[in-house]
Amino acid sequence: MRAHEAGALHGDLGSRGPAWLRNPEDVNALVPQLWPRTVTRTPEGGLSVGGVSVTELAADYGTPAYLLDEDDLRARCRDFKAAFAGADVYYAGKSFLCKAVVRAVEEEGLFLDVCSGGELAVALAAGFPPERLGFHGNNKSVRELERALEAGVGRIIVDSFDEIARLTELSRTSGKRPGVLIRVTVGVEAHTHEFIATAHEDQKFGFSLAGGAAFAAAARILDDGVLDLRGLHSHIGSQIFDTSGFEVAARRILELQAQIRDARGVELPELDLGGGFGIAYTTQDNPSTPGDLAKRINKIVESECELASLRVPHLSIEPGRAIVGPAVFTLYEVGTVKDVDGIRTYVSVDGGMSDNIRTALYDASYSATLANRSSAAEPMLARVVGKHCESGDIVVKDEFLPADVQPGDLVAVPGTGAYCRSMASNYNHVPRPPVVAVRDGAARVIVRRETEDDLLALDVG
Ligand SMILES: Cc1ncc(COP(=O)(O)O)c(C=O)c1O
Numbered sequence: 001m002r003a004h005e006a007g008a009l010h011g012d013l014g015s016r017g018p019a020w021l022r023n024p025e026d027v028n029a030l031v032p033q034l035w036p037r038t039v040t041r042t043p044e045g046g047l048s049v050g051g052v053s054v055t056e057l058a059a060d061y062g063t064p065a066y067l068l069d070e071d072d073l074r075a076r077c078r079d080f081k082a083a084f085a086g087a088d089v090y091y092a093g094k095s096f097l098c099k100a101v102v103r104a105v106e107e108e109g110l111f112l113d114v115c116s117g118g119e120l121a122v123a124l125a126a127g128f129p130p131e132r133l134g135f136h137g138n139n140k141s142v143r144e145l146e147r148a149l150e151a152g153v154g155r156i157i158v159d160s161f162d163e164i165a166r167l168t169e170l171s172r173t174s175g176k177r178p179g180v181l182i183r184v185t186v187g188v189e190a191h192t193h194e195f196i197a198t199a200h201e202d203q204k205f206g207f208s209l210a211g212g213a214a215f216a217a218a219a220r221i222l223d224d225g226v227l228d229l230r231g232l233h234s235h236i237g238s239q240i241f242d243t244s245g246f247e248v249a250a251r252r253i254l255e256l257q258a259q260i261r262d263a264r265g266v267e268l269p270e271l272d273l274g275g276g277f278g279i280a281y282t283t284q285d286n287p288s289t290p291g292d293l294a295k296r297i298n299k300i301v302e303s304e305c306e307l308a309s310l311r312v313p314h315l316s317i318e319p320g321r322a323i324v325g326p327a328v329f330t331l332y333e334v335g336t337v338k339d340v341d342g343i344r345t346y347v348s349v350d351g352g353m354s355d356n357i358r359t360a361l362y363d364a365s366y367s368a369t370l371a372n373r374s375s376a377a378e379p380m381l382a383r384v385v386g387k388h389c390e391s392g393d394i395v396v397k398d399e400f401l402p403a404d405v406q407p408g409d410l411v412a413v414p415g416t417g418a419y420c421r422s423m424a425s426n427y428n429h430v431p432r433p434p435v436v437a438v439r440d441g442a443a444r445v446i447v448r449r450e451t452e453d454d455l456l457a458l459d460v461g
């Protein structure tokens with residue numbers, strides 16, 4: 001007996017999932033906001049992406065695999081660039097980075113935000129123009145700062161007084177004058193998971209605005225005169241739907257801009273409002289378009305500048321998730337289907353928390369669909385779980401799948417482009433899946449699957 005049947009039999013003993021989750025009229029339907037733009041269900045019933053059937057992709061590249069719709073990724077880059085015309089759009093590389101994506105982002109005219117020596121190395125290896133790089137991080141090492149200076153990184157976003165001292169010293173001795181932004185903690189409580197909110201007072205990033213540290217950082221850099229202070233930076237968190245957080249952040253940071261002008265006679269020419277724009281992970285999510293975001297953000301920046309008689313600074317934003325997140329889905333093969341009577345049905349797939357830690361880490365919600373075929377069976381409430389030795393190894397907490405889902409079927413989980421491959425691990429020595437880019441009927445591996453030899457290569461002795 002399937003859990004949905006058990007639920008009907010046992011009344012409230014059965015799990016019905018969260019209140020928002022609806023039993024779908026058509027369990028095979030693809031809800032457009034969840035899927036990359038070229039994904040369709042073919043007349044035979046399975047999914048295709050970029051004109052290639054996922055059954056074929058599974059046969060050629062194995063499962064699990066992250067499938068990237070390259071046209072979708074590029075379209076999202078272009079959408080942000082067009083909506084924020086005149087601003088610099090930095091793709092936040094932490095969401096997902098590899099050389100092919102760096103090149104795509106470069107070709108689409110975006111800038112790139114990196115936050116470690118490793119991310120910087122990938123960007124440079126792909127030939128990304130260093131002057132279009134921004135370098136983040138709350139604890140950049142001396143070596144990382146030296147490399148940023150050597151490479152000629154366009155903007156370094158300074159995050160602490162220790163870093164200012166370190167970078168000032170390195171710049172003095174190397175005779176370089178890097179462009180810097182000050183990361184400001186604006187005190188906004190972003191409505192998102194606590195671990196991915198970054199602008200409330202009690203956290204590790206940035207200089208506090210309320211406590212005066214942000215002003216003091218600007219004063220120190222201007223007094224030293226070694227670093228080229230270009231502007232202020234704010235990033236309030238990630239997966240944010242409510243644009244009022246960005247508006248409050250812009251208002252507060254422009255007050256600081258006016259304070260610096262009044263005290264020091266300097267109007268900083270640039271303003272970076274970070275990323276964090278939310279995407280749809282479930283049928284209930286309805287994210288803003290880049291056009292909506294741009295309209296609201298530009299309006300608040302312009303009106304605040306007018307109020308304080310400031311020139312409108314050159315704007316930057318840093319979307320990661322909103323560019324790569326919806327462009328990718330993960331394809332898994334089902335290994336077992338287990339009914340835990342009266343509670344729920346567990347559908348085990350061949351990956352799990354090693355390729356998507358977000359469900360375990362943030363209690364994130366995802367969706368899923370049967371991908372190799374369509375089905376006329378009734379929808380069944382299921383939990384998609386992985387193969388790891390951990391009961392919290394959940395990929396999709398609750399989703400309706402056809403009741404005849406069986407071992408050997410393929411299941412696709414959308415919205416996995418951001419913070420899945422980039423946060424993947426080798427837990428249980430499970431090799432990390434490949435990333436396969438699909439476009440115009442052709443597929444190519446852009447990150448290969450890890451092998452057991454890769455795992456053993458680090459094992460010394
Ligand atoms: C400084 C900074 N910029 C940009 C981003 C990108 O965020 P998101 O991928 O949510 O757009 C992050 C991550 O949260 C960040 O820390």
Ligand SMILES: N[C@@H](CCCC[NH3+])C(=O)O
Pocket residue numbers: 094196198238239358418419
């Ligand atoms: N890794 C987080 C977002 C944090 C981004 C870095 N500040 C996520 O998966 O949602």
